[in-house]
Amino acid sequence: MASKGKTSCCCGPKSYQIVMVRHGESEWNQKNLFCGWFNADLSDRGRQEAVTAGKALKNAGHRFDLAYTSVLQRANKTLDGILQELNQTGIPIEKTWRLNERHYGGLTGLNKVDTVAKYGEEQVAIWRRSFDVPPPPITPDNPYYDVILNDPIYKDGPPKNEFPLFESLELTIKRTLPFWNDKVVPQLKAGKKILIAAHGNSLRGIVKHLDQMNNDEIMKLNLPTGIPFMYTLDKELKPVPGGSLQFLGDPETVKKAMDEVANQGKAKK
Numbered sequence: 001m002a003s004k005g006k007t008s009c010c011c012g013p014k015s016y017q018i019v020m021v022r023h024g025e026s027e028w029n030q031k032n033l034f035c036g037w038f039n040a041d042l043s044d045r046g047r048q049e050a051v052t053a054g055k056a057l058k059n060a061g062h063r064f065d066l067a068y069t070s071v072l073q074r075a076n077k078t079l080d081g082i083l084q085e086l087n088q089t090g091i092p093i094e095k096t097w098r099l100n101e102r103h104y105g106g107l108t109g110l111n112k113v114d115t116v117a118k119y120g121e122e123q124v125a126i127w128r129r130s131f132d133v134p135p136p137p138i139t140p141d142n143p144y145y146d147v148i149l150n151d152p153i154y155k156d157g158p159p160k161n162e163f164p165l166f167e168s169l170e171l172t173i174k175r176t177l178p179f180w181n182d183k184v185v186p187q188l189k190a191g192k193k194i195l196i197a198a199h200g201n202s203l204r205g206i207v208k209h210l211d212q213m214n215n216d217e218i219m220k221l222n223l224p225t226g227i228p229f230m231y232t233l234d235k236e237l238k239p240v241p242g243g244s245l246q247f248l249g250d251p252e253t254v255k256k257a258m259d260e261v262a263n264q265g266k267a268k269k
């Protein structure tokens with residue numbers, strides 16, 4: 001059975017636990033489109049993945065004090081689905097654009113396999129997984145430019161003059177980490193058990209930070225949809241031995257799901 005957010009003894013907290021999950025499959029994941037800041041809904045499979053994730057967390061004995069999510073409905077609905085299974089829909093939830101997926105710029109709305117056919121696997125791999133090479137900026141002729149810029153989900157930020165037109169993983173981390181440090185860390189240290197429902201790349205940024213991965217190591221990580229993972233952290237918020245990226249699923253299923261994500265950017269065989 002999972003312990004509370006903090007395990008403690010007379011000398012203070014020994015370790016902290018936090019659970020994170022990439023949202024269930026979205027309608028745009030299903031169509032294999034670059035999505036980024038577009039507010040795609042969950043697919044039927046994605047909704048089911050949220051229920052399955054909630055059941056798995058319940059069976060493992062997890063209970064949460066609060067949750068964080070992006071302002072994108074695919075993450076919000078995944079969180080709701082999980083909390084419903086846990087009978088914990090009443091816990092405080094904070095939504096922030098800082099946990100959004102990276103902004104996929106001019107790639108937004110393009111099919112990933114078609115993009116491979118046009119630009120090659122190597123270029124698409126660089127756009128998807130490199131640390132500091134951003135995609136091209138989104139321009140007003142992109143059908144989703146206005147939809148994203150004027151979406152009311154962004155009424156509380158970011159300010160229009162800071163609204164991104166593209167993001168590399170590096171830029172994504174620059175706006176995600178301040179939220180982690182200012183909001184998540186104090187709550188963790190206060191012993192709160194936290195659930196974060198977010199996105200493939202915003203979570204890759206947090207994983208890179210926690211595991212102090214270098215820029216090459218993080219390139220190889222593909223987070224599957226809808227499979228929660230836990231970190232057990234020491235007092236310095238460094239993972240304890242064996243405490244990194246502990247998926248709540250059998251290793252074979254997790255590997256298959258990770259390979260599926262990696263293959264979304266490969267040419268059709």
Ligand SMILES: O=C(O)[C@@H](COP(=O)(O)O)OP(=O)(O)O
Binds near residue numbers: 022026037198265
């Ligand atoms: O924006 C997108 O297309 C996917 C990630 O795509 P890849 O970086 O895996 O291509 O984001 P998510 O489904 O996690 O919100």
